[in-house]
Amino acid sequence: MLRLHARRLLLTCLVVSVTTLQAQSTRTPDVLVSRQLAESEHLAIGQVIRLSPHTDGTDARTFRIAGIYEPTADPQRLGTVPRKVRLHLPDLLDLTRTATQVAGTDPVDGINIRLARPDDADAFIRDVNGRMPGVGAVRADLAGNAIGTFTVVERFHYAIATVTILAATIFLLALTIMLVDERRETVGILRLIGLPVGRILSQILLEGVLVATAGAAFGLTLALGSQRLLNRFFQWKYDSAMQFVGITPHVASLCVSIAVPLGAVATVLASWALLRRNGLRLVRR
Amino acid sequence: MRALAFAARSLVRQPARAALGMLGVAAVGALLFDMLLLSEGMIVSMRDLLERTGFDVRITTTAEMPRTAPRMERARETVAAIGRLPGVGDVLAVRFGDMALEQTHGDPLNGTFQGILGTPGPWTVMTGHDLSPGSGTDDVVVNRATAADLHVTPGSQLLVHASCESSPGAAPPVRLRVVGIVSFPFEIAGERMIGGSLDTLESACSARARDQADMVLVTSRGRPDEVVDAVGRLRPDLHAATNAQMLGRVEQAGFSYFRQISTVLTTVTVAFALLLICVLLTVSVNQRLGEIAALRALGFSRRRIVADVICESSLMVGIGGALSLPAGLILATGLDRILKNLPNIPTDLHFFVFEPRALLVHIGLLAATAFVAALYPMRIVARLPIAATLRSEVIS
Numbered sequence: 149m150l151r152l153h154a155r156r157l158l159l160t161c162l163v164v165s166v167t168t169l170q171a172q173s174t175r176t177p178d179v180l181v182s183r184q185l186a187e188s189e190h191l192a193i194g195q196v197i198r199l200s201p202h203t204d205g206t207d208a209r210t211f212r213i214a215g216i217y218e219p220t221a222d223p224q225r226l227g228t229v230p231r232k233v234r235l236h237l238p239d240l241l242d243l244t245r246t247a248t249q250v251a252g253t254d255p256v257d258g259i260n261i262r263l264a265r266p267d268d269a270d271a272f273i274r275d276v277n278g279r280m281p282g283v284g285a286v287r288a289d290l291a292g293n294a295i296g297t298f299t300v301v302e303r304f305h306y307a308i309a310t311v312t313i314l315a316a317t318i319f320l321l322a323l324t325i326m327l328v329d330e331r332r333e334t335v336g337i338l339r340l341i342g343l344p345v346g347r348i349l350s351q352i353l354l355e356g357v358l359v360a361t362a363g364a365a366f367g368l369t370l371a372l373g374s375q376r377l378l379n380r381f382f383q384w385k386y387d388s389a390m391q392f393v394g395i396t397p398h399v400a401s402l403c404v405s406i407a408v409p410l411g412a413v414a415t416v417l418a419s420w421a422l423l424r425r426n427g428l429r430l431v432r433r
Numbered sequence: 434m435r436a437l438a439f440a441a442r443s444l445v446r447q448p449a450r451a452a453l454g455m456l457g458v459a460a461v462g463a464l465l466f467d468m469l470l471l472s473e474g475m476i477v478s479m480r481d482l483l484e485r486t487g488f489d490v491r492i493t494t495t496a497e498m499p500r501t502a503p504r505m506e507r508a509r510e511t512v513a514a515i516g517r518l519p520g521v522g523d524v525l526a527v528r529f530g531d532m533a534l535e536q537t538h539g540d541p542l543n544g545t546f547q548g549i550l551g552t553p554g555p556w557t558v559m560t561g562h563d564l565s566p567g568s569g570t571d572d573v574v575v576n577r578a579t580a581a582d583l584h585v586t587p588g589s590q591l592l593v594h595a596s597c598e599s600s601p602g603a604a605p606p607v608r609l610r611v612v613g614i615v616s617f618p619f620e621i622a623g624e625r626m627i628g629g630s631l632d633t634l635e636s637a638c639s640a641r642a643r644d645q646a647d648m649v650l651v652t653s654r655g656r657p658d659e660v661v662d663a664v665g666r667l668r669p670d671l672h673a674a675t676n677a678q679m680l681g682r683v684e685q686a687g688f689s690y691f692r693q694i695s696t697v698l699t700t701v702t703v704a705f706a707l708l709l710i711c712v713l714l715t716v717s718v719n720q721r722l723g724e725i726a727a728l729r730a731l732g733f734s735r736r737r738i739v740a741d742v743i744c745e746s747s748l749m750v751g752i753g754g755a756l757s758l759p760a761g762l763i764l765a766t767g768l769d770r771i772l773k774n775l776p777n778i779p780t781d782l783h784f785f786v787f788e789p790r791a792l793l794v795h796i797g798l799l800a801a802t803a804f805v806a807a808l809y810p811m812r813i814v815a816r817l818p819i820a821a822t823l824r825s826e827v828i829s
Contacts, residue, residue, distance in 0.1 A: 201503075202503075202506065203495075203503050203505065203506070203670055204506070204670060297775055297776060299774075300771060300772060300774045300775045301775075303771050303774075304768060304771050304772055307767065307768055307771055308464065308768075311460060311463065311464050311764060312464065312705075314460050315457055315460035315464065315705070316705075318457040318460055319453070319454075319457040319709040319713070321453050322449075322450050322453035322454050322457060322713055323709075323713065323716065325449055325450050325453065326450055326713070326716045326720065327716065329720070330716075330720060378697070382690075382693065386690075
């Protein structure tokens with residue numbers, strides 16, 4: 149699907165004075181209203197309302213509410229209650245057309261196109277841009293700012309995650325150094341009874357992997373548990389259907405692939421200095 | 434020996450774990466500091482931007498943010514009426530239009546055309562001169578991005594397709610003369626902007642809907658609240674707001690997500706630091722139980738031993754916390770650079786802004802963390818049975 153320089157295909161904030169009328173007319177055009185607008189103005193399906201393109205309410209026309217919809221969550225409009233009305237384009241053009249405008253010459257902000265063969269998108273864009281100067285065709289997946297917003301927010305969260313991992317690694321190293329030090333005598337005895345360094349190191353590595361796996365599993369469980377809590381809080385806060393936290397399989401596997409090797413490597417690194425020492429020194433004899 | 438000096442020696446005895454502990458606190462503290470800067474940063478920065486323009490009252494048609502609200506009609510009459518209100522200084526109406534700038538080579542470049550009604554212009558002149566009441570209707574000022582992209586200087590001419598309604602290609606092109614290069618308030622990085630009179634914009638875009646404005650800016654001579662009230666009485670259909678009220682709208686509408694996320698991350702970071710420092714201290718104390726019991730047997734009081742633990746915690750968190758400030762400022766610069774890539778963010782707006790209050794909260798949170806993290810190890814040493822511990826130490 150292509151979007152031709154789409155900016156505001158939907159009519160937003162047209163509602164200046166929403167007056168509920170009792171009369172029902174078969175000729176009254178249908179509109180959809182956003183859930184938030186319906187709630188704030190106590191609108192219901194079947195009601196007839198008046199919409200005006202002007203702030204003073206002039207040139208108003210009547211419409212019938214055919215449905216109430218949940219607006220697609222827009223990260224750029226977060227915090228703004230989406231009071232929106234969706235009209236059929238001819239109705240919108242009739243409503244907003246000025247006295248000097250000839251019907252049929254109305255401008256539109258964008259045209260969405262679904263191609264029969266999506267693979268032809270780039271060729272189609274080149275064709276449109278070449279044949280129609282003044283019209284800009286772009287791929288729908290590259291249009292709009294929302295994608296940019298998501299990318300930036302993702303980068304921000306990656307940066308925060310990197311610092312958190314750094315802090316956790318440092319603490320983990322400190323902790324493993326202390327824990328390994330606690331087992332100094334045990335390791336010394338194992339060395340004295342003849343276990344090779346490689347064998348002890350393998351055992352420590354295995355222990356590290358097990359502990360890190362258990363830790364990662366606990367962390368994921370905690371994240372999954374808090375996911376719903378955080379989503380509910382932010383959805384309530386912003387009156388939006390947007391999913392703020394999503395533990396996808398990719399995210400989960402990324403976390404495990406970082407946490408488990410990190411835990412194992414930290415354990416081995418902390419143990420390495422200890423294992424290089426003489427067995428007698430380890431048991432303090 | 435005082436408790437603090439004794440705790441310092443305890444840390445020096447185990448340099449690796451002490452250094453790692455402090456570095457860990459520094460990393461966590463840096464993140465905590467940044468989250469505190471983020472929680473208020475955008476509001477502080479936005480306040481600075483709003484005040485920098487010199488206007489202290491903004492009038493739009495709805496309580497929406499400017500450029501998202503419907504345009505106000507009869508702009509000239511509105512400006513004149515507001516200008517006659519008591520306590521009103523300068524009045525400036527602004528209308529935004531889309532434009533495409535013709536290039537000698539290559540495709541036209543898109544941008545925004547600001548048409549103004551009233552003086553002075555909301556921009557700062559960098560080169561050349563400002564528009565004056567005697568300026569012709571083809572005189573405009575451009576921002577640095579436009580000047581750089583089109584290689585124009587004061588005196589150059591621009592071929593502009595402007596539109597006050599829809600797509601920039603709708604109107605026939607007009608030739609405009611650049612009189613100055615300016616910096617617009619709330620200019621977005623790389624955004625091409627030109628400014629001219631409202632007449633210039635309307636004639637450039639052959640506007641069908643003339644005499645409209647997106648917002649009116651007012652400089653008050655007295656209290657801005659009184660001007661807001663006066664505008665409300667004059668035009669009940671319009672929404673006037675002081676800078677403080679606009680900040681309230683920004684808090685509601687503009688990226689309050691980051692404020693919320695900073696609260697969540699602050700909580701998580703403090704909990705993380707608390708847990709890890711508590712574990713480090715607990716393991717450290719458990720490893721030194723024999724030593725602590727010996728000190729108690731030598732005559733060190735229970736209170737003194739508890740003081741050692743809290744001093745050790747304070748030293749670790751204190752030194753780590755001190756390191757976290759420069760680390761946090763460096764990290765904030767990087768994070769700010771990332772967030773400024775968000776679409777439609779003004780060049781001069783920052784997400785992370787230093788405030789003394791944030792520093793005080795940071796210090797307070799770290800101090801509380803040091804104390805709370807030491808509570809459990811303090812309990813261990815306070816309840817340590819001296820004889821049994823010494824016996825166990827000797828037997829093992």
